[in-house]
Amino acid sequence: xxxxxxxxxxxxxxxxxxxxxxxxxxxxxxxxxxxxxxxxxxxxxxxxxxxxxxxxxxxxxxxxxxxxxxxxxxxxxxxxxxxxxxxxxxxxxxxxxxxxxxxxxxxxxxxxxxxxxxxxxxxxxxxxxxxxxxxxxxxxxxxxxxxxxxxxxxxxxxxxxxxxxxxxxxxxxxxxxxxxxxxxxxxxxxxxxxxxxxxxxxxxxxxxxxxxxxxxxxxxxxxxxxxxxxxxxxxxxxxxxxxxxxxxxxxxxxxxxxxxxxxxxxxxxxxxxxxxxxxxxxxxxxxxxxxxxxxxxxxxxxxxxxxxxxxxxxxxxxxxxxxxxxxxxxxxxxxxxxxxxxxxxxxxxxxxxxxxxxxxxxxxxxxxxxxxxxxxxxxxxxxxxxxxxxxxxxxxxxxxxxxxxxxxxxx
Ligand SMILES: Cc1cc2nc3c(=O)[nH]c(=O)nc-3n(C[C@H](O)[C@H](O)[C@H](O)COP(=O)(O)OP(=O)(O)OC[C@H]3O[C@@H](n4cnc5c(N)ncnc54)[C@H](O)[C@@H]3O)c2cc1C
Numbered sequence: 001x002x003x004x005x006x007x008x009x010x011x012x013x014x015x016x017x018x019x020x021x022x023x024x025x026x027x028x029x030x031x032x033x034x035x036x037x038x039x040x041x042x043x044x045x046x047x048x049x050x051x052x053x054x055x056x057x058x059x060x061x062x063x064x065x066x067x068x069x070x071x072x073x074x075x076x077x078x079x080x081x082x083x084x085x086x087x088x089x090x091x092x093x094x095x096x097x098x099x100x101x102x103x104x105x106x107x108x109x110x111x112x113x114x115x116x117x118x119x120x121x122x123x124x125x126x127x128x129x130x131x132x133x134x135x136x137x138x139x140x141x142x143x144x145x146x147x148x149x150x151x152x153x154x155x156x157x158x159x160x161x162x163x164x165x166x167x168x169x170x171x172x173x174x175x176x177x178x179x180x181x182x183x184x185x186x187x188x189x190x191x192x193x194x195x196x197x198x199x200x201x202x203x204x205x206x207x208x209x210x211x212x213x214x215x216x217x218x219x220x221x222x223x224x225x226x227x228x229x230x231x232x233x234x235x236x237x238x239x240x241x242x243x244x245x246x247x248x249x250x251x252x253x254x255x256x257x258x259x260x261x262x263x264x265x266x267x268x269x270x271x272x273x274x275x276x277x278x279x280x281x282x283x284x285x286x287x288x289x290x291x292x293x294x295x296x297x298x299x300x301x302x303x304x305x306x307x308x309x310x311x312x313x314x315x316x317x318x319x320x321x322x323x324x325x326x327x328x329x330x331x332x333x334x335x336x337x338x339x340x341x342x343x344x345x346x347x348x349x350x351x352x353x354x355x356x357x358x359x360x361x362x363x364x365x366x367x368x369x370x371x372x373x374x375x376x377x378x379x380x381x382x383x384x385x386x387x388x389x390x391x392x393x394x395x396x397x398x399x400x401x402x403x404x405x406x407x408x409x410x411x
Pocket of ligand 1: 037038039040041042043062063064065066067068069070071072073074075076077078079203204205206233234235236237241256257258292333334335336337361363364365366367
């Protein structure tokens with residue numbers, strides 16, 4: 001069924017009783033042309049693009065839990081392209097653009113909201129990184145500029161006077177958007193299911209089966225399924241799942257937390273980044289302040305994190321925005337984040353023929369549509385698009401790393 005204003009009005013007259021399920025709850029078939037492991041935005045997106053752009057419809061997405069139960073619905077929604085290295089800027093710039101047509105492509109409102117981002121710079125180190133970043137991103141057409149203390153104060157009137165703090169200026173980046181994260185999973189699932197993709201929840205992949213020619217299938221909690229092409233999009237579990245095929249990924253998995261206040265009236269239109277304090281926050285459409293910080297300093301698959309991180313995050317925000325001192329803390333959660341040793345994503349073939357991976361976009365919500373599209377293209381054509389050539393696994397043996405440092409502070 002196509003979602004439209006007319007359909008909405010028609011169902012409203014019938015008390016919204018007759019909406020069909022958004023996607024089919026499929027049972028696994030014995031064999032598929034392609035299997036994707038992971039029912040987050042990246043995995044569901046790859047299945048959607050395989051069906052819509054490559055006419056490969058005999059596809060299954062296997063999800064061990066429920067759709068969007070991983071990082072897709074745990075993140076802080078920020079979609080940005082402020083990176084330091086050309087490979088990353090080019091890719092993330094295209095990724096930000098890919099969001100603008102997504103609601104139309106999926107016929108599903110992902111609630112894209114253009115916010116812009118204001119970064120508060122503290123100290124000369126912040127300022128010199130910022131200049132380098134602004135220069136690099138402007139080469140790729142980003143509207144991204146250094147702003148004075150006066151403009152910073154105008155953009156963030158609720159902030160403490162910069163005279164009291166070592167604030168040296170700011171960056172304004174008008175292209176930054178946020179989107180309703182779980183709607184991204186639901187939209188992709190609905191659109192992919194309509195094109196014939198089987199979406200199978202509660203189906204954990206427990207082993208990857210291979211022969212001398214490459215992948216032959218997967219063993220799952222719902223039985224064995226055969227395929228010659230397998231895509232993996234399991235952020236936070238990449239190393240463990242790839243190890244099932246004896247592929248060793250250069251990844252460390254760490255918990256990353258988000259913190260949310262009780263909702264208040266609209267007070268903040270920008271995403272705010274306190275760069276030197278490794279903290280950022282944004283007001284969601286529901287009115288909550290959604291706050292984030294750097295990852296925990298230890299590897300773990302737990303989805304909890306320590307109390308020190310929320311405490312430090314709130315302390316950092318109150319230093320610059322003491323006006324929020326009476327806001328109430330509502331809840332906190334964490335996700336397991338895969339991070340490569342160079343802090344850049346992997347979208348790549350592996351040494352096992354037919355086994356492809358899209359992992360460790362450590363702030364990878366922002367790349368969802370483009371990474372999924374590129375992953376689908378890689379699976380369909382068995383060669384990387386020029387946009388993702390730099391993200392191949394071979395960089396870890398050749399030494400052509402993209403040692404990105406701009407992704408800390410704001411995932
Ligand atoms: C607190 C937090 C804040 C973040 N903030 C941002 C942000 O502001 N901006 C940004 O760009 N990114 C952010 N990120 C990162 C972002 O959330 C992820 O990079 C992105 O959502 C990954 O999407 P995905 O589809 O690859 O993974 P997921 O959504 O995690 O989906 C992977 C799925 O694979 C499933 N799975 C795992 N193992 C198996 C198995 N063996 N068999 C079957 N299924 C399996 C999991 O259950 C999961 O549902 C944040 C992350 C966290 C934790």
